[in-house]
Amino acid sequence: MDDAAERYLEELRRNLKPLPEEDRSEAVREIESHIAEGQADGRPTSAVLAGLGDARTLARAYVADYHLRVPRDETLGSVASFVLSSAFISGTGLLSLFVVPLLALLTSLAGLLAIAMPIAGVLRTFRVPGIVMGDAGGWHVPILWSFPASLVLAAAFAVLAWAGYKLLRGYLRLVLAGYRKLLPFRSVPG
Amino acid sequence: MRAGEWSSQIRRGTLELCVLALIASKPRYGYDLVSALKRWEPLATTEGTVYPLLRRLQREEKVEASWEESAAGPPRKYYRLTPHGRDLLERMTADWAELSEAVREALLTEEEAKSHG
Numbered sequence: 001m002d003d004a005a006e007r008y009l010e011e012l013r014r015n016l017k018p019l020p021e022e023d024r025s026e027a028v029r030e031i032e033s034h035i036a037e038g039q040a041d042g043r044p045t046s047a048v049l050a051g052l053g054d055a056r057t058l059a060r061a062y063v064a065d066y067h068l069r070v071p072r073d074e075t076l077g078s079v080a081s082f083v084l085s086s087a088f089i090s091g092t093g094l095l096s097l098f099v100v101p102l103l104a105l106l107t108s109l110a111g112l113l114a115i116a117m118p119i120a121g122v123l124r125t126f127r128v129p130g131i132v133m134g135d136a137g138g139w140h141v142p143i144l145w146s147f148p149a150s151l152v153l154a155a156a157f158a159v160l161a162w163a164g165y166k167l168l169r170g171y172l173r174l175v176l177a178g179y180r181k182l183l184p185f186r187s188v189p190g
Numbered sequence: 191m192r193a194g195e196w197s198s199q200i201r202r203g204t205l206e207l208c209v210l211a212l213i214a215s216k217p218r219y220g221y222d223l224v225s226a227l228k229r230w231e232p233l234a235t236t237e238g239t240v241y242p243l244l245r246r247l248q249r250e251e252k253v254e255a256s257w258e259e260s261a262a263g264p265p266r267k268y269y270r271l272t273p274h275g276r277d278l279l280e281r282m283t284a285d286w287a288e289l290s291e292a293v294r295e296a297l298l299t300e301e302e303a304k305s306h307g
Contacts, residue, residue, distance in 0.1 A: 023245075026245075027241070027245065029267075029268050030220060030241060031241065032264070033219075033220070033221070033240070033264045033265065033266060033267065034224075034237070036221050036263055037219075037220075037221035037263065037266075038221065039262070040262065040263045041221075050235040051224075051236070051238075052236070052237050052238040053238040053239070055234040055235070056242070057238070058238040058242070061238070061239060061242040062241075062242045064242075065242050065245065065246050083222040114303060152191075170301050
């Protein structure tokens, strides 16, 4: 094995992460064997690797296939798994009803505010009336500092929007992964 | 390139049939299989695509595999058809013959219509 081959196998291994360890090392071992056969065949390593195609694409083919696997027939068979599935579906369903709109609202609101803040800052710099920057105790941000202060606020809202988006995405992923496990997928040919 | 995508889909579907047929003739390891497929230009796929396919065929118990030492070089993973795989190959072969015959006739009919009118 030379450097290029090692790098290819390492890249493949890294991208096969969603697979169980056993499948992962089996796949890497077989591709390693393929590369060695190609080299023994007198082909340059670069040609063998080019023939295999991009390591990430190859890994994706393995992983995509893994998700389409034929499930064990007892997926919904036993009472225990039936109860668990029902609890999971109704539990996440109920939870999603609150979590998803709340996070979506938070994200879009924070995003809008992050855009609106600098605009308000500029307007206040030009003494447009009706824009208050200060606390209830009567302290106000000096007019000249309106724009920098608004930028700080905008950054805070942007962070909030980003966090909301990440949370929502993570939550959806988690729930979808759960559903994927439950669904009685049949293998799709090809 | 509409035809390009279309023909790559056809190839993907028929690759499974060809792989099963090649394994049926004798136990084969991946590299051997890839080299065998290269003999026919339309079947020569990216070599990598054969391996995830083999993995799936093994999981679906259409083929079984075992690692064997080779005289020179690294161990090889040999694939053989299971009885289930053999049944499947028979049915797929029959389906393929039927399908290709039907397509041939359909294309012929179209040719005739063109020349008559």
